[in-house]
Amino acid sequence: MAVEGYAFSTPQEIVLRDLDSFGHVNNAVYLTFVENARIAYLREVVGAVRRDEIRNIMAAVSLEFRAEVSFEDELEIGVRTDRIGTKSFQLSYRLIRSDGEVAVDATSTQVMFDFDAGRAIEVPEQWRRAIEAHDGLT
Numbered sequence: 001m002a003v004e005g006y007a008f009s010t011p012q013e014i015v016l017r018d019l020d021s022f023g024h025v026n027n028a029v030y031l032t033f034v035e036n037a038r039i040a041y042l043r044e045v046v047g048a049v050r051r052d053e054i055r056n057i058m059a060a061v062s063l064e065f066r067a068e069v070s071f072e073d074e075l076e077i078g079v080r081t082d083r084i085g086t087k088s089f090q091l092s093y094r095l096i097r098s099d100g101e102v103a104v105d106a107t108s109t110q111v112m113f114d115f116d117a118g119r120a121i122e123v124p125e126q127w128r129r130a131i132e133a134h135d136g137l138t
Helices: 029-046 125-135
Strands: 008-012 056-065 075-084 088-097 102-114
Touching: 008 029, 029 056, 029 075, 029 088, 029 102, 029 125, 075 125
Parallel strands: none
Antiparallel strands: 008 075, 056 102, 075 088, 088 102
């Protein structure tokens, strides 16, 4: 299932441990869903398949809950880059149920990071070109 407005999307399975005592996906679990989608996006768009190739950290995240999700639901998560800065980029996410209802809209700011040096680094030119081509940024 495609997510309108997003060139990339990935399915997210709901498992029993995702549910809270009310029988719907707990709000804290959505951050894991966003993380899973981000990694799938980076794998496809910039070819980051190994852990040491990911090279970015989440500096900020915002989640806007719109509809609940239960065990029986299927989710599709759209991911796109909205902005690329010198050392960071902003991602948008849309989590939709199979009935088309938007469950969550989210954004995150990712900062490129040199883990050995412990500091932010510039977005690699290869990443910039790949993201711009994939998401139509200029």
